[in-house]
Amino acid sequence: MSNTQTHVFQTEISQLLDLMINSLYSQKEIFLRELISNSSDAIDKRRFEALTDASLLSDDEELAVTISTDKDAKTITISDNGIGMSHDEIIENIGTIARSGTKKFMQALKNDEQQGDDVSLIGQFGVGFYSVFMVAEKVSLVTRRAGSDTAHQWESDGKGEFTLSEATRDDAGTSITLHLREEEHEYLEDFRLKHIINKYSEHISLPIKMLGATPLDDEGNPKEGEEAELETINQGTALWARPKSEISDEEYQSFYQSLSYDIEPPLSTLHHKVEGNMEYTSLLYIPKKAPFDLWNRDNKKGIKLYVRRIFITDDADNLMPNYLRFIKGVIDSADLPLNVSREILQSDRDIKKIKGRAVKRVLDELKRIAKDEPETYQEFWKEFGQVIKEGVIEDMPNKDNITPLLRFASTESDEQTVSLDDYVSRMPEDQDAIYYITGESHKAAKGSPHLELFAKKGIEVLLLSDPVDEWLVNSLPEFNEKPLKSVTKGDLELSDDEKKEQEERKEALSGITAKLKEVLSETVKEVRLTNRLTESPACLVADESDPGANLERIMKAMGQDAPSSQPILEINPDHALIKQLDENSDNFSDWAQVLFDQAALSEGAQLKDPANYVKLVNRLLVA
Ligand code: ADP
Numbered sequence: 077m078s079n080t081q082t083h084v085f086q087t088e089i090s091q092l093l094d095l096m097i098n099s100l101y102s103q104k105e106i107f108l109r110e111l112i113s114n115s116s117d118a119i120d121k122r123r124f125e126a127l128t129d130a131s132l133l134s135d136d137e138e139l140a141v142t143i144s145t146d147k148d149a150k151t152i153t154i155s156d157n158g159i160g161m162s163h164d165e166i167i168e169n170i171g172t173i174a175r176s177g178t179k180k181f182m183q184a185l186k187n188d189e190q191q192g193d194d195v196s197l198i199g200q201f202g203v204g205f206y207s208v209f210m211v212a213e214k215v216s217l218v219t220r221r222a223g224s225d226t227a228h229q230w231e232s233d234g235k236g237e238f239t240l241s242e243a244t245r246d247d248a249g250t251s252i253t254l255h256l257r258e259e260e261h262e263y264l265e266d267f268r269l270k271h272i273i274n275k276y277s278e279h280i281s282l283p284i285k286m287l288g289a290t291p292l293d294d295e296g297n298p299k300e301g302e303e304a305e306l307e308t309i310n311q312g313t314a315l316w317a318r319p320k321s322e323i324s325d326e327e328y329q330s331f332y333q334s335l336s337y338d339i340e341p342p343l344s345t346l347h348h349k350v351e352g353n354m355e356y357t358s359l360l361y362i363p364k365k366a367p368f369d370l371w372n373r374d375n376k377k378g379i380k381l382y383v384r385r386i387f388i389t390d391d392a393d394n395l396m397p398n399y400l401r402f403i404k405g406v407i408d409s410a411d412l413p414l415n416v417s418r419e420i421l422q423s424d425r426d427i428k429k430i431k432g433r434a435v436k437r438v439l440d441e442l443k444r445i446a447k448d449e450p451e452t453y454q455e456f457w458k459e460f461g462q463v464i465k466e467g468v469i470e471d472m473p474n475k476d477n478i479t480p481l482l483r484f485a486s487t488e489s490d491e492q493t494v495s496l497d498d499y500v501s502r503m504p505e506d507q508d509a510i511y512y513i514t515g516e517s518h519k520a521a522k523g524s525p526h527l528e529l530f531a532k533k534g535i536e537v538l539l540l541s542d543p544v545d546e547w548l549v550n551s552l553p554e555f556n557e558k559p560l561k562s563v564t565k566g567d568l569e570l571s572d573d574e575k576k577e578q579e580e581r582k583e584a585l586s587g588i589t590a591k592l593k594e595v596l597s598e599t600v601k602e603v604r605l606t607n608r609l610t611e612s613p614a615c616l617v618a619d620e621s622d623p624g625a626n627l628e629r630i631m632k633a634m635g636q637d638a639p640s641s642q643p644i645l646e647i648n649p650d651h652a653l654i655k656q657l658d659e660n661s662d663n664f665s666d667w668a669q670v671l672f673d674q675a676a677l678s679e680g681a682q683l684k685d686p687a688n689y690v691k692l693v694n695r696l697l698v699a
């Protein structure tokens with residue numbers, strides 16, 4: 077055809093297609109789920125756009141997905157009357173522009189050599205359409221955008237190129253025809269297709285129809301005057317709108333899978349119908365496992381908003397706060413206007429209330445699990461703990477509901493299992509603060525010399541090594557009226573006897589501290605005796621008001637300007653190294669620098685000049 081253009085698939089997509097074509101995956105049937113899900117999305121979009129432009133959908137048109145097969149041509153066609161695609165939309169959506177998930181999906185496949193369950197996750201990565209090439213040697217798609225008169229045909233064998241040409245289609249929508257490969261002819265059988273649809277697409281709240289074969293007469297010829305019948309093969313009602321008592325666990329679970337592509341069942345299912353002056357239904361799922369894009373800032377939000385069963389958006393920031401971005405589900409309001417816009421959504425008071433209650437439900441459920449099923453909660457925390465911690469910072473009004481959910485590692489536990497309640501209940505009576513240390517890693521925090529005194533006194537210290545922890549402690553100045561205090565900051569309180577002893581030693585070592593301060597004047601703010609250390613010669617301390625070394629490190633790693641503050645060097649007068657320091661010796665400045673570098677190293681910091689450190693130590697070793 078003269079109007080046919082040939083396009084080249086974007087490189088990453090070509091690679092993905094190769095993987096699909098050569099896939100040995102045993103459940104290739106999921107291609108049908110992906111196509112039906114795309115049709116369903118397209119129909120949702122058409123319905124939504126028609127709310128503001130009635131010409132896009134006539135009243136008598138029934139929106140549905142239709143599946144038909146042609147046993148002679150060995151094809152299966154999935155057809156919808158959804159929104160369709162324009163010429164440019166085709167190019168953008170299926171071909172020349174890679175989705176952000178493409179690479180990640182391929183990595184997931186490569187890491188899993190058996191290709192166990194991973195291919196089935198394809199929809200989660202936003203590239204589900206390409207799964208058709210697991211079963212088809214050629215795919216032909218004809219689509220017409222609602223509101224436009226022209227249709228286009230996209231065609232490809234998945235090997236590097238696709239073609240686009242003008243086509244005809246009576247109505248808006250998309251039809252996709254798969255030319256099945258020889259070994260995939262099972263998908264021509266009606267019973268096989270019905271089985272797949274029941275398995276994966278039962279929850280689709282649209283009719284899915286199958287065009288049966290034309291009834292045959294006794295001789296096996298199509299009966300005269302009779303047409304093939306359309307059979308609806310799913311329930312087609314929105315699951316969440318049905319009464320709770322009539323929904324089976326399997327149905328809840330399969331709906332969850334359709335929202336999440338998670339292979340595992342959810343941790344909790346929360347289904348509520350609220351009546352009264354604000355009417356809505358919420359069906360929320362707490363997953364067991366974190367999705368691959370938990371840390372991707374512009375990932376889609378997990379909650380779909382419906383108004384009286386009509387899909388409105390899955391992109392509303394205001395249905396779940398960021399720290400609960402892993403919650404999946406549906407909220408269906410009976411009160412919102414159908415033509416609700418983004419702006420209205422953002423300021424609508426009912427939406428705010430619905431969101432507030434949904435958040436409360438999730439937090440209450442997590443609290444319940446933490447209490448009744450601590451081991452399950454521990455598994456949850458491993459997956460989502462870092463994100464829940466963001467809640468303390470993000471959601472001040474719910475702080476008291478979130479803090480009991482927090483779990484930390486401590487000097488009593490290498491795993492993050494200690495709640496603040498546990499910590500407080502173990503505090504000796506005269507301890508009046510909750511102590512913590514932050515570090516680059518659990519190991520660095522645990523090995524810090526700052527813990528020596530606390531170990532000696534038998535005081536538990538929380539060991540914080542997630543990047544978010546620095547912000548968390550900033551937003552959490554106290555818990556149950558006990559202040560949270562960093563063991564690396566400020567002075568430690570001493571008893572009167574200890575103070576007296578300290579004064580005397582200060583006197584005795586004043587020459588040394590003064591000389592150290594002089595030699596290290598560029599790097600430290602102050603040099604003083606410590607009462608924190610029992611085993612190490614020296615450590616670095618931040619002033620109460622300074623950000624501290626760990627936060628400075630994190631901010632630099634994020635490319636932000638960190639206000640560099642000078643630390644305080646504390647030395648341990650009982651340590652042999654300090655005892656043998658002689659401020660008049662020739663190599664005193666070597667000793668000073670080595671002490672400082674060691675103190676930095678023991679906190680897990682990077683030395684500014686490691687080569688110099690090695691040189692100094694070697695010089696002292698042979699002296
Ligand atoms: P996803 O559905 O996660 O976006 P897919 O690879 O399944 O990823 O589909 C890619 C895109 O192609 C869709 O986002 C949509 O824009 C477009 N598309 C696919 N199928 C259809 C269809 N039946 N009708 C309209 N658009 C479609």
Ligand code: MG
Pocket residue numbers: 110113114199202203204205
């Ligand atoms: Mg899809």
